[in-house]
Amino acid sequence: MRMYDLIYTKKMGGELAPDQIAFWVKGAAEGSIPDEQSAALLMAVCWQGMTTAETLALTLAMRDSGARMDLSSVPGVKVDKHSTGGVGDKTTLILGPIVAACGVPCPMFSGRGLGHTGGTVDKFAAIPGLKVELTEAEFLRSLRETRFANSAQTADIAPADRKLYALRDITATVESIPLITASIMSKKLAGGADALVLDVKCGPSAFMKTEAEARALAQSMVDVGTAHGLRMRALITRMDAPLGWAIGNALEVMESVEILRGAHGDSELAQMSFRLAAEMLLLAGAAPTLAAAQEQVRRSVETGSALETLRAFVRLNGGDARALDDFSRLPQAGQVVEIRADRSGYVHAIEGRALGLLAMELGAGRRDRSDVLDLGVGLRVAARVGQAVRPGDLLFEVHARAGAAVEPAAYRATVELAPGPTGRSPWLLGSIGI
Amino acid sequence: MRMYDLIYTKKMGGELAPDQIAFWVKGAAEGSIPDEQSAALLMAVCWQGMTTAETLALTLAMRDSGARMDLSSVPGVKVDKHSTGGVGDKTTLILGPIVAACGVPCPMFSGRGLGHTGGTVDKFAAIPGLKVELTEAEFLRSLRETRFANSAQTADIAPADRKLYALRDITATVESIPLITASIMSKKLAGGADALVLDVKCGPSAFMKTEAEARALAQSMVDVGTAHGLRMRALITRMDAPLGWAIGNALEVMESVEILRGAHGDSELAQMSFRLAAEMLLLAGAAPTLAAAQEQVRRSVETGSALETLRAFVRLNGGDARALDDFSRLPQAGQVVEIRADRSGYVHAIEGRALGLLAMELGAGRRDRSDVLDLGVGLRVAARVGQAVRPGDLLFEVHARAGAAVEPAAYRATVELAPGPTGRSPWLLGSIGI
Numbered sequence: 001m002r003m004y005d006l007i008y009t010k011k012m013g014g015e016l017a018p019d020q021i022a023f024w025v026k027g028a029a030e031g032s033i034p035d036e037q038s039a040a041l042l043m044a045v046c047w048q049g050m051t052t053a054e055t056l057a058l059t060l061a062m063r064d065s066g067a068r069m070d071l072s073s074v075p076g077v078k079v080d081k082h083s084t085g086g087v088g089d090k091t092t093l094i095l096g097p098i099v100a101a102c103g104v105p106c107p108m109f110s111g112r113g114l115g116h117t118g119g120t121v122d123k124f125a126a127i128p129g130l131k132v133e134l135t136e137a138e139f140l141r142s143l144r145e146t147r148f149a150n151s152a153q154t155a156d157i158a159p160a161d162r163k164l165y166a167l168r169d170i171t172a173t174v175e176s177i178p179l180i181t182a183s184i185m186s187k188k189l190a191g192g193a194d195a196l197v198l199d200v201k202c203g204p205s206a207f208m209k210t211e212a213e214a215r216a217l218a219q220s221m222v223d224v225g226t227a228h229g230l231r232m233r234a235l236i237t238r239m240d241a242p243l244g245w246a247i248g249n250a251l252e253v254m255e256s257v258e259i260l261r262g263a264h265g266d267s268e269l270a271q272m273s274f275r276l277a278a279e280m281l282l283l284a285g286a287a288p289t290l291a292a293a294q295e296q297v298r299r300s301v302e303t304g305s306a307l308e309t310l311r312a313f314v315r316l317n318g319g320d321a322r323a324l325d326d327f328s329r330l331p332q333a334g335q336v337v338e339i340r341a342d343r344s345g346y347v348h349a350i351e352g353r354a355l356g357l358l359a360m361e362l363g364a365g366r367r368d369r370s371d372v373l374d375l376g377v378g379l380r381v382a383a384r385v386g387q388a389v390r391p392g393d394l395l396f397e398v399h400a401r402a403g404a405a406v407e408p409a410a411y412r413a414t415v416e417l418a419p420g421p422t423g424r425s426p427w428l429l430g431s432i433g434i
Numbered sequence: 435m436r437m438y439d440l441i442y443t444k445k446m447g448g449e450l451a452p453d454q455i456a457f458w459v460k461g462a463a464e465g466s467i468p469d470e471q472s473a474a475l476l477m478a479v480c481w482q483g484m485t486t487a488e489t490l491a492l493t494l495a496m497r498d499s500g501a502r503m504d505l506s507s508v509p510g511v512k513v514d515k516h517s518t519g520g521v522g523d524k525t526t527l528i529l530g531p532i533v534a535a536c537g538v539p540c541p542m543f544s545g546r547g548l549g550h551t552g553g554t555v556d557k558f559a560a561i562p563g564l565k566v567e568l569t570e571a572e573f574l575r576s577l578r579e580t581r582f583a584n585s586a587q588t589a590d591i592a593p594a595d596r597k598l599y600a601l602r603d604i605t606a607t608v609e610s611i612p613l614i615t616a617s618i619m620s621k622k623l624a625g626g627a628d629a630l631v632l633d634v635k636c637g638p639s640a641f642m643k644t645e646a647e648a649r650a651l652a653q654s655m656v657d658v659g660t661a662h663g664l665r666m667r668a669l670i671t672r673m674d675a676p677l678g679w680a681i682g683n684a685l686e687v688m689e690s691v692e693i694l695r696g697a698h699g700d701s702e703l704a705q706m707s708f709r710l711a712a713e714m715l716l717l718a719g720a721a722p723t724l725a726a727a728q729e730q731v732r733r734s735v736e737t738g739s740a741l742e743t744l745r746a747f748v749r750l751n752g753g754d755a756r757a758l759d760d761f762s763r764l765p766q767a768g769q770v771v772e773i774r775a776d777r778s779g780y781v782h783a784i785e786g787r788a789l790g791l792l793a794m795e796l797g798a799g800r801r802d803r804s805d806v807l808d809l810g811v812g813l814r815v816a817a818r819v820g821q822a823v824r825p826g827d828l829l830f831e832v833h834a835r836a837g838a839a840v841e842p843a844a845y846r847a848t849v850e851l852a853p854g855p856t857g858r859s860p861w862l863l864g865s866i867g868i
Contacts, residue, residue, distance in 0.1 A: 003604075004604060004605075004606055007477075007605055007606040008606040011477070011480060011606050011607075034469070034604070035468070035469065035470035035473075036469040036470045036472070036473035036601060036604070036605055037473070037604060037605055038470070039469075039470035039471070039473040039474040039477075039605075040473040040474065040476065040477045040605035040606060040607060042474065043441075043445070043473075043474045043477035043478050043481070044477050044481075044606075046445060046481075047477070047478075047480075047481040167470060170437075170438060170468070170470070170471060171438075171441055171470055171471055171473075171474035172438055172441035172442040172445050172474060172478075173445075173474060
């Protein structure tokens with residue numbers, strides 16, 4: 001088999017066979033295929049696309065390059081969730097405990113933040129003492145005892161994806177639906193769940209800018225998962241602002257716990273988290289209808305069983321569960337600076353990406369992978385899309401390190417003001433799947 | 435400037451600025467830009483194409499990576515020719531002396547053969563003693579004294595093209611009109627001529643398979659040359675068989691000399707060589723009309739002045755000019771094997787590529803760049819497209835090394851027989867330029 005022939009076939013719009021794709025991924029990971037040939041094939045894939053069969057073959061080849069989690073010792077349909085990510089997205093902290101509290105095992109692997117995006121692992125790390133890198137035994141124990149487990153993705157999961165991602169990153173080949181699909185799905189399949197709910201966000205600050213792109217990515221992931229025998233469902237959600245009021249690790253824990261306590265029930269963050277949790281219950285077969293699943297979700301919050309599941313998860317994995325009830329035990333910022341509006345208008349959008357970068361600069365995110373976070377810093381977003389704003393109104397509370405300079409203009413610039421009220425689509429734009 | 439931005443721009447269908455292209459070519463040649471980034475950009479160019487301005491910038495950046503010939507000391511409009519190549523194409527040996535004999539300086543740099551294609555340098559090398567790697571001083575002296583000069587392209591001409599070509603060769607990015615254009619034109623512009631006639635061949639054995647592809651390549655080269663101030667003209671020519679009766683270096687010298695002696699005047703090889711020579715004269719301003727140029731060409735052959743120019747060129751550069759009049763002084767093959775037809779039919783086409791590979795196996799061409807040629811071996815093609823063939827008719831004379839095995843079936847298989855006469859387009863399919 002010659003790598004040249006694979007590149008030529010794809011360049012000419014042909015379909016690669018599973019053994020050809022496996023040959024490529026193995027060779028790329030081992031270094032027997034030179035990076036320039038992989039780069040040419042990656043660009044040819046951006047150009048010509050991949051069929052579902054090709055994307056599945058790529059997914060499986062990348063999954064098989066590393067370790068896989070065996071969840072067969074845990075009874076029940078295990079259900080996972082993946083979000084394409086957004087600033088302020090802490091849905092995992094909310095829906096994981098809810099789904100587990102409703103009796104469905106919820107095994108999750110999360111990433112660390114880089115650049116403007118935060119990572120779920122970093123958010124959990126804001127809970128004092130909580131171990132966020134679980135061994136396989138610890139992960140399985142957590143899943144069996146609390147039905148919820150969350151751990152940082154280890155380096156031995158899909159190393160071929162990491163190798164190819166590094167190459168995509170410097171060759172402008174990140175943006176390709178089959179390549180994104182295979183990168184996400186290889187890690188999800190390695191995680192071992194039986195069912196997967198996807199939250200594909202779209203909007204100016206999201207990875208997918210248009211609804212058509214988001215829908216195409218969601219369809220591709222659903223197709224690949226379904227072809228492999230997973231139960232799949234995807235929601236397409238609007239992303240025109242940070243999700244919820246909190247950006248920054250300890251602040252996001254606070255907001256998540258408040259929602260599990262029953263606060264902010266009509267916020268988009270709560271609605272989205274509850275809906276995703278309900279879809280997970282439905283997909284796992286734990287409820288006959290979406291309405292019944294939603295009722296289960298509502299009760300798990302109302303009765304406090306979801307919050308109690310989070311407490312149990314934290315306790316089991318070395319964390320200080322008292323911090324969930326007494327936020328003063330969470331990391332705190334050295335100073336809080338209020339940013340107020342200096343002109344009037346209606347909030348049309350809030351630039352999540354720019355706010356994410358500002359939060360990164362505060363110390364809530366990483367510029368480089370080696371950066372150490374300040375888990376107490378971040379932002380409280382007071383402005384809301386659709387709201388009428390007047391000079392002097394509070395836009396943000398900046399939770400910064402003591403002595404750090406805070407430049408109000410940079411924060412104000414993230415709030416897009418329109419002269420009059422503007423229409424806004426509902427947060428749920430569509431769904432794909434069973 | 436970041437290479438990533440260049441790749442992204444081209445991937446999205448944008449246009450690169452000349453300084454961006456110069457940055458890339460310099461970095462690729464020096465090694466400061468990694469090959470995987472160049473490979474991704476090359477594939478993106480295959481996908482999105484290049485404007486004339488981009489292709490010219492690429493051409494100039496590759497030209498400027500190496501040495502350039504300065505022909506300003508030679509008076510007159512210097513005219514060069516480039517052919518996209520075909521098996522048996524020895525037009526340079528014929529038209530170079532003709533154009534020079536008609537008073538127009540004809541400076542040419544040629545390549546060595548590789549694989550199924552022969553190289554003009556190898557053909558000249560079959561003339562005993564002829565120096566085919568001229569120094570700049572020798573090249574200029576030959577051009578001044580005989581108006582004809584031909585030398586092997588030296589390694590210091592457009593080294594960036596060589597580097598990128600090696601990368602294209604393993605990444606399936608050879609076939610791209612702007613990349614082919616820049617590769618050819620960078621070397622032609624480095625050669626320093628003022629005018630350039632192109633022979634773009636098309637057909638199953640040619641580099642361009644269809645007339646549309648050939649026309650697009652010709653137009654691209656004419657556009658780039660014209661944008662740089664060169665006088666340009668291109669012929670699109672049919673390629674459904676080897677050109678002329680000879681394949682192999684000494685045999686091709688013999689055929690060329692025979693045509694300069696006035697033989698085979700109605701053969702396609704003669705017609706094509708004469709037409710290209712006339713276009714060169716016209717382009718150089720040495721004749722007012724194509725008909726007048728064609729008359730000059732005819733006279734240069736009829737009076738023997740073209741052949742005398744070839745003799746002078748050979749003598750000046752150390753060659754044995756007597757070999758042009760006494761072919762027994764040229765390298766000879768050890769044995770001649772006749773291949774005869776074993777069935778009837780009408781010759782529809784003769785596979786040049788397959789015959790080129792057979793000639794390579796005889797020793798007339800190189801499998802690897804380091805192979806040493808046997809200049810006396812090759813083929814005499816007796817079959818003609820359109821001809822009716824009966825069992826026993828001569829198809830080929832194989833001039834092989836003494837003792838070499840010759841497999842008739844492989845030769846017969848290159849002659850495509852149809853049950854009845856088939857139509858054939860004229861050899862000149864079209865032209866582009868002033």
